Amino acid sequence: MSGLAVDVTVPGRVTAAAAAEPGDVVAVIGPNGAGKTSLLRAVAGLVGHDGTVTVDGRSWTGLTVRERPVGMAFQDQLLFPHLSALDNVAFGPRSRGTPREEARRTAHDWLDRFGVGHLADRKPRQLSGGQAQRVSIARALATHPRLLLLDEPFAGLDIGVATTLRVELARHLASYDGVTLLVTHDAIDALTLADVVWVLDEGRLVQVGPPREVAARPLTAHVARLVGLNLVEDEGRLLSFSPRAVTVSPAEPAGSARHRWSGTVTSLAPHGDAVRLLVSGDRDLLADVTPEAVAELGLVPGRAVWLSVKETAVRSYDSAPVPAPRHG
Amino acid sequence: MSNDARLGRAPLLLLVPGAVAALLLVVPLLTLVADTPWGQLRDQLTSRAVRDALWLTALASVLTVVLCLLLGTPLAWLLARVDFPGRSLVRAAVIVPLVLPPVVAGVALVTALGRTGFVGRPLDAAFGITIPYTTPAVVIAHTFVSMPFYVLSVEGALRSSGEQYDAVAATLGADRWTTFRRITLPLAIPGVVAGAALAWARSLGEFGATITFAGNYPGTTQTMPSLIYTELQADPLVARTVSMVLLVVCVVVLALLRNRWLTRP
Incomplete structure (x- = not known):
């Protein structure tokens, strides 16, 4: 070949x-x-x-x-x-x-x-x-x-x-x-x-x-970070979602969101017209919020928050093995 | 007010020994210059013994540098680039002559190349060639003591110029000889020049190995240092004059190398 x-x-x-x-x-x-x-x-x-x-x-x-x-x-x-x-x-x-x-x-x-x-x-x-x-x-x-x-x-x-x-x-x-x-x-x-x-x-x-x-x-945290996505493993499947789809709230959300995590804000950085938060808990997650929300919720490093994301914003897929190489 | 003065006076415990060390190094050179019979300089420099010794010293030191270039460069390359068994052993052996007392080097050369030596005897038997007490013996002795300086300098340069360029050359299709000729050696030129200068300076002052292995015959094996040694007993004035000449040569070499080693960071 x-x-x-x-x-x-x-x-x-x-x-x-x-x-x-x-x-x-x-x-x-x-x-x-x-x-x-x-x-x-x-x-x-x-x-x-x-x-x-x-x-x-x-x-x-x-x-x-x-x-x-x-x-x-x-x-x-x-x-x-x-x-x-x-x-x-x-x-x-x-x-x-x-x-x-x-x-x-x-x-x-x-x-x-x-x-x-x-x-x-x-x-x-x-x-x-x-x-x-x-x-x-x-x-x-x-x-x-x-x-x-x-x-x-x-x-x-x-x-x-x-x-x-x-x-x-x-x-x-x-x-x-x-x-x-x-x-x-x-x-x-x-x-x-x-x-x-x-x-x-x-x-x-x-x-x-x-x-x-x-x-x-x-399939890897590294690539997810390169393309600016959150990547979470959940019962053998991978969930990827955009930081824009993440909702930040000061207390555990009461709504229907199945995917929710608690954590601590570790850093904030401007990202386009939003502010990108890095939240560390069991895992590191990114969340984009408006500058107004940062002021309103008092989001400073060290602040404990809850993150949630709607099912519809999440892409769920197998952590599938690599396809076999094409050999001649 | 200078910066060090602001930090306080230099302590006597450092000042006094430091000054003694400086005096020890400087005073003999100054007295040598002062005691040189400048008035008779011309007569003595044109005497037959001095002219022969000067010529032989120049010849031997130049040939030594040539031998270092032709033989030492490949050795330095092998040590820097080829991972052969016993490489560290060879490198250690190459360094030994650096610290070996020159007289011992001379004795060692006799055991190898002397008329009854390991190599000398078959050489004599097969070709009728005897090396000791000849001008070639002078060059061999000089090369023996000078080569380590050259090899170390060039090997260092080859290592610091980096194998990465050899790898680049290989991906471009160059064989190792082409790579050596067009890439490795040109990048190591500063080390080659420095090593050649060191080897030349070492050869210029060589005495112990030469007099042991080659003797002290005017015209064939008597170099400047051997002449100084002889004249010191016969005519100290001549010894001083010839020493002065060597001192001047060394200072000139130092001045030429100043830019390489003595410029302050």
Whole structure:
């Protein structure tokens, strides 16, 4: 089969089995330490692993890093500090045997494509974060990889720069026919760039699905928080609901609401035109209230409150196992 | 009023020993400068023995640096990048000559490369090559004592420049030689320069190992420090002059390295 099939274990780090179609952009999300970067490094061959990586029907088992046609953009870019932007991008083609002049022409094309052709002669330290990240992705793509690995490409960038780069990257990824694995901390990346989301938690792949599905029915607290939902386990089922649907009251509500929890306000922060409360009790829950309600109910950290949510505002679903990976 | 004065006077218990230490280091150098027979400097520097020793010292120290570059760089790379069995043992062994008394280094070299030594005997038997008491012996002795400085400096630089760039180069398809040549070595250049300077300075002053292993023959194995030692008994004035020359050279090296090590944070 074409595309990517992984079934790997990095001992003590991550175990994951999943597949992706050619052209797919896979967002790999999960909290710190979930094994996202380990998974990427295993696929690239940079860390030892058990299991198999198959790309376009060819097994990469036993191949060294340099024998695997991957392009990898690293956290913090890791541009070679002593080489110009152009030579950074030309390094890959030259190492793979392209003659010097041709490699430099190829590199220039890639820099132009990412809108940084005019910075070709600059050293990495003379580039801004966004420019360096563009060079880094251009460098990863310049070897025509069959698999593109992007490790948190927007981390550490200003929000404005990240947004612009996200739009540009979406355009490049649309015309890229290999599989892309994009490690990210940001729900927006998963929702705007990805065709598929792989959710990692504590070294295991716990959810695979289209972004819309994962955002609507998150299986982990981490993803729920990323997309701004409350997630509660109830008799083997998961309940997700928006903080906007939560009613805050000073005493136990008398009404019909089946879902109710008591807790203590631990923090308040502005959220759009509302105020988002974090209420800690048996579990942490978010609730959006109006600024008026904050004043009226005297909601300050330390205040004991009751939260309730109507049945109609709750989405209830199985904490279903991950669908089996598609193997060729 | 300076900041430290505001905090009170420096205590005598620190001031006095500190001053003694400074005097101990400075006074001999000042007296050396004062006692140098400046008037006869030119005559003595142009004497045959001094010229030979100067030339041999320069030659040996340059060859030592070249050997360090050619052999020490690969060793430093192996220690920094390849996880071979016994690596920590090799690293420890490489450091030993740093603390070894130079005379002991000389004796050790004799046991290995001397006419009846472990390597020296078969070398003599098979090719008729004898090393001790020749100019090559001087270079070998210098390299033996200088190499540790170079290897340690370069290994440190290779470690701090980071294996992460090697990983990047590998994902871009570079083999290890290409990576070493185009990425690893260029990033370690500051360490290479510093290590070469240290090795050169160590070689310049080398005496004990050289005189033990290579002897003290004018023209072939007599370096500046050996000449100083000889002249100290024969003609102390010449010893002082030649010492002065070495002092000047060392101060110049120090000045050149100032930017690297002596700039204050």
